[in-house]
Amino acid sequence: MDLVEGSDGKMRCFGGQPGKEFYGEYHDAEWGVPVHDDRTLFEFLILEGAQAGLSWETILRKRDGYRAAFHDFDVERVAAMTDAELEALREDAGIVRNRLKIASARRNARAFIAMQEEFGSFAAWLWDHVDGTPIVNHPGSFADVPASTPLSDTISKALKKRGMSFVGSTIVYAYLQAVGVVNDHVKGCWKYPSCRT
Numbered sequence: 218m219d220l221v222e223g224s225d226g227k228m229r230c231f232g233g234q235p236g237k238e239f240y241g242e243y244h245d246a247e248w249g250v251p252v253h254d255d256r257t258l259f260e261f262l263i264l265e266g267a268q269a270g271l272s273w274e275t276i277l278r279k280r281d282g283y284r285a286a287f288h289d290f291d292v293e294r295v296a297a298m299t300d301a302e303l304e305a306l307r308e309d310a311g312i313v314r315n316r317l318k319i320a321s322a323r324r325n326a327r328a329f330i331a332m333q334e335e336f337g338s339f340a341a342w343l344w345d346h347v348d349g350t351p352i353v354n355h356p357g358s359f360a361d362v363p364a365s366t367p368l369s370d371t372i373s374k375a376l377k378k379r380g381m382s383f384v385g386s387t388i389v390y391a392y393l394q395a396v397g398v399v400n401d402h403v404k405g406c407w408k409y410p411s412c413r414t
Contacts, residue, residue: 218411219358220405227407230359232274241276245408247347251351251397254338258396259329260290263393266383270376273391275313282311287322293335296326321382328380343398346372354412362401 223233230248233241252258255274261364264283268276272405276283286306288294303365307314329339336342346368353360369390384392393399404409 220403228405229408230401230403230406237274240277243277248395249397249400249402249408253344255293255329255339256290256332256340258343259292259295259326260284260338261392261395262325262329262381262384263295265388265395266321266325267318268391269318269383269385269388271313279312282309286312290324292329295322296330298323313361315362318383324385325381328376332379334351343372343396347398351397351400356401356403358403362403363390366399369393 220228220233221234223240224238225233227241229241231240232244232397252261260283261294264276264280267279267283286288286309287298301355303319304316306312307316308318314318333338333343336345342412350384352368354362365386368387372393373384373386373389376389390399392399
């Protein structure tokens with residue numbers, strides 16, 4: 218994938234062209250920015266799992282639908298959702314209506330809470346894997362960006378062991394990129410200079 222020129226003239230890793238300005242805004246404001254807030258970390262965990270087999274652009278278009286369906290990603294409320302509530306979401310066009318993906322939101326919420334109780338926060342557990350410092354890569358193009366890494370393998374295995382689903386290594390690597398544990402802005406992207414270490 219090559220860099221794309223947005224309607225504002227900026228070169229980006231993705232998004233920003235006419236009709237996809239929202240995608241460019243996500244790229245500029247969120248992708249690769251370190252997240253330490255547990256609610257946001259839970260949101261991206263659910264959204265990345267929902268993406269499996271689909272495009273991230275598709276999921277972002279449904280982000281408001283997910284926020285409405287899953288109580289603005291209040292992990293306690295999601296963990297307490299009933300079978301009937303989850304089944305009802307299969308009629309909600311605002312989200313991906315896959316039964317397993319919907320059910321995984323509650324399952325993952327419960328595991329997420331258990332990790333908060335054990336480690337003080339999910340963020341503390343996640344960021345401990347990189348000693349609190351983002352991994353800043355310097356890819357020359359998207360061809361240089363891996364689909365998974367030993368780090369995503371490790372985190373994926375740990376999350377699965379704790380009962381989470383839709384947390385395979387490829388999904389986890391995309392998650393790490395989204396929440397800024399890994400920064401993969403490519404050379405030539407207008408955000409790239411801020412990634413230099």
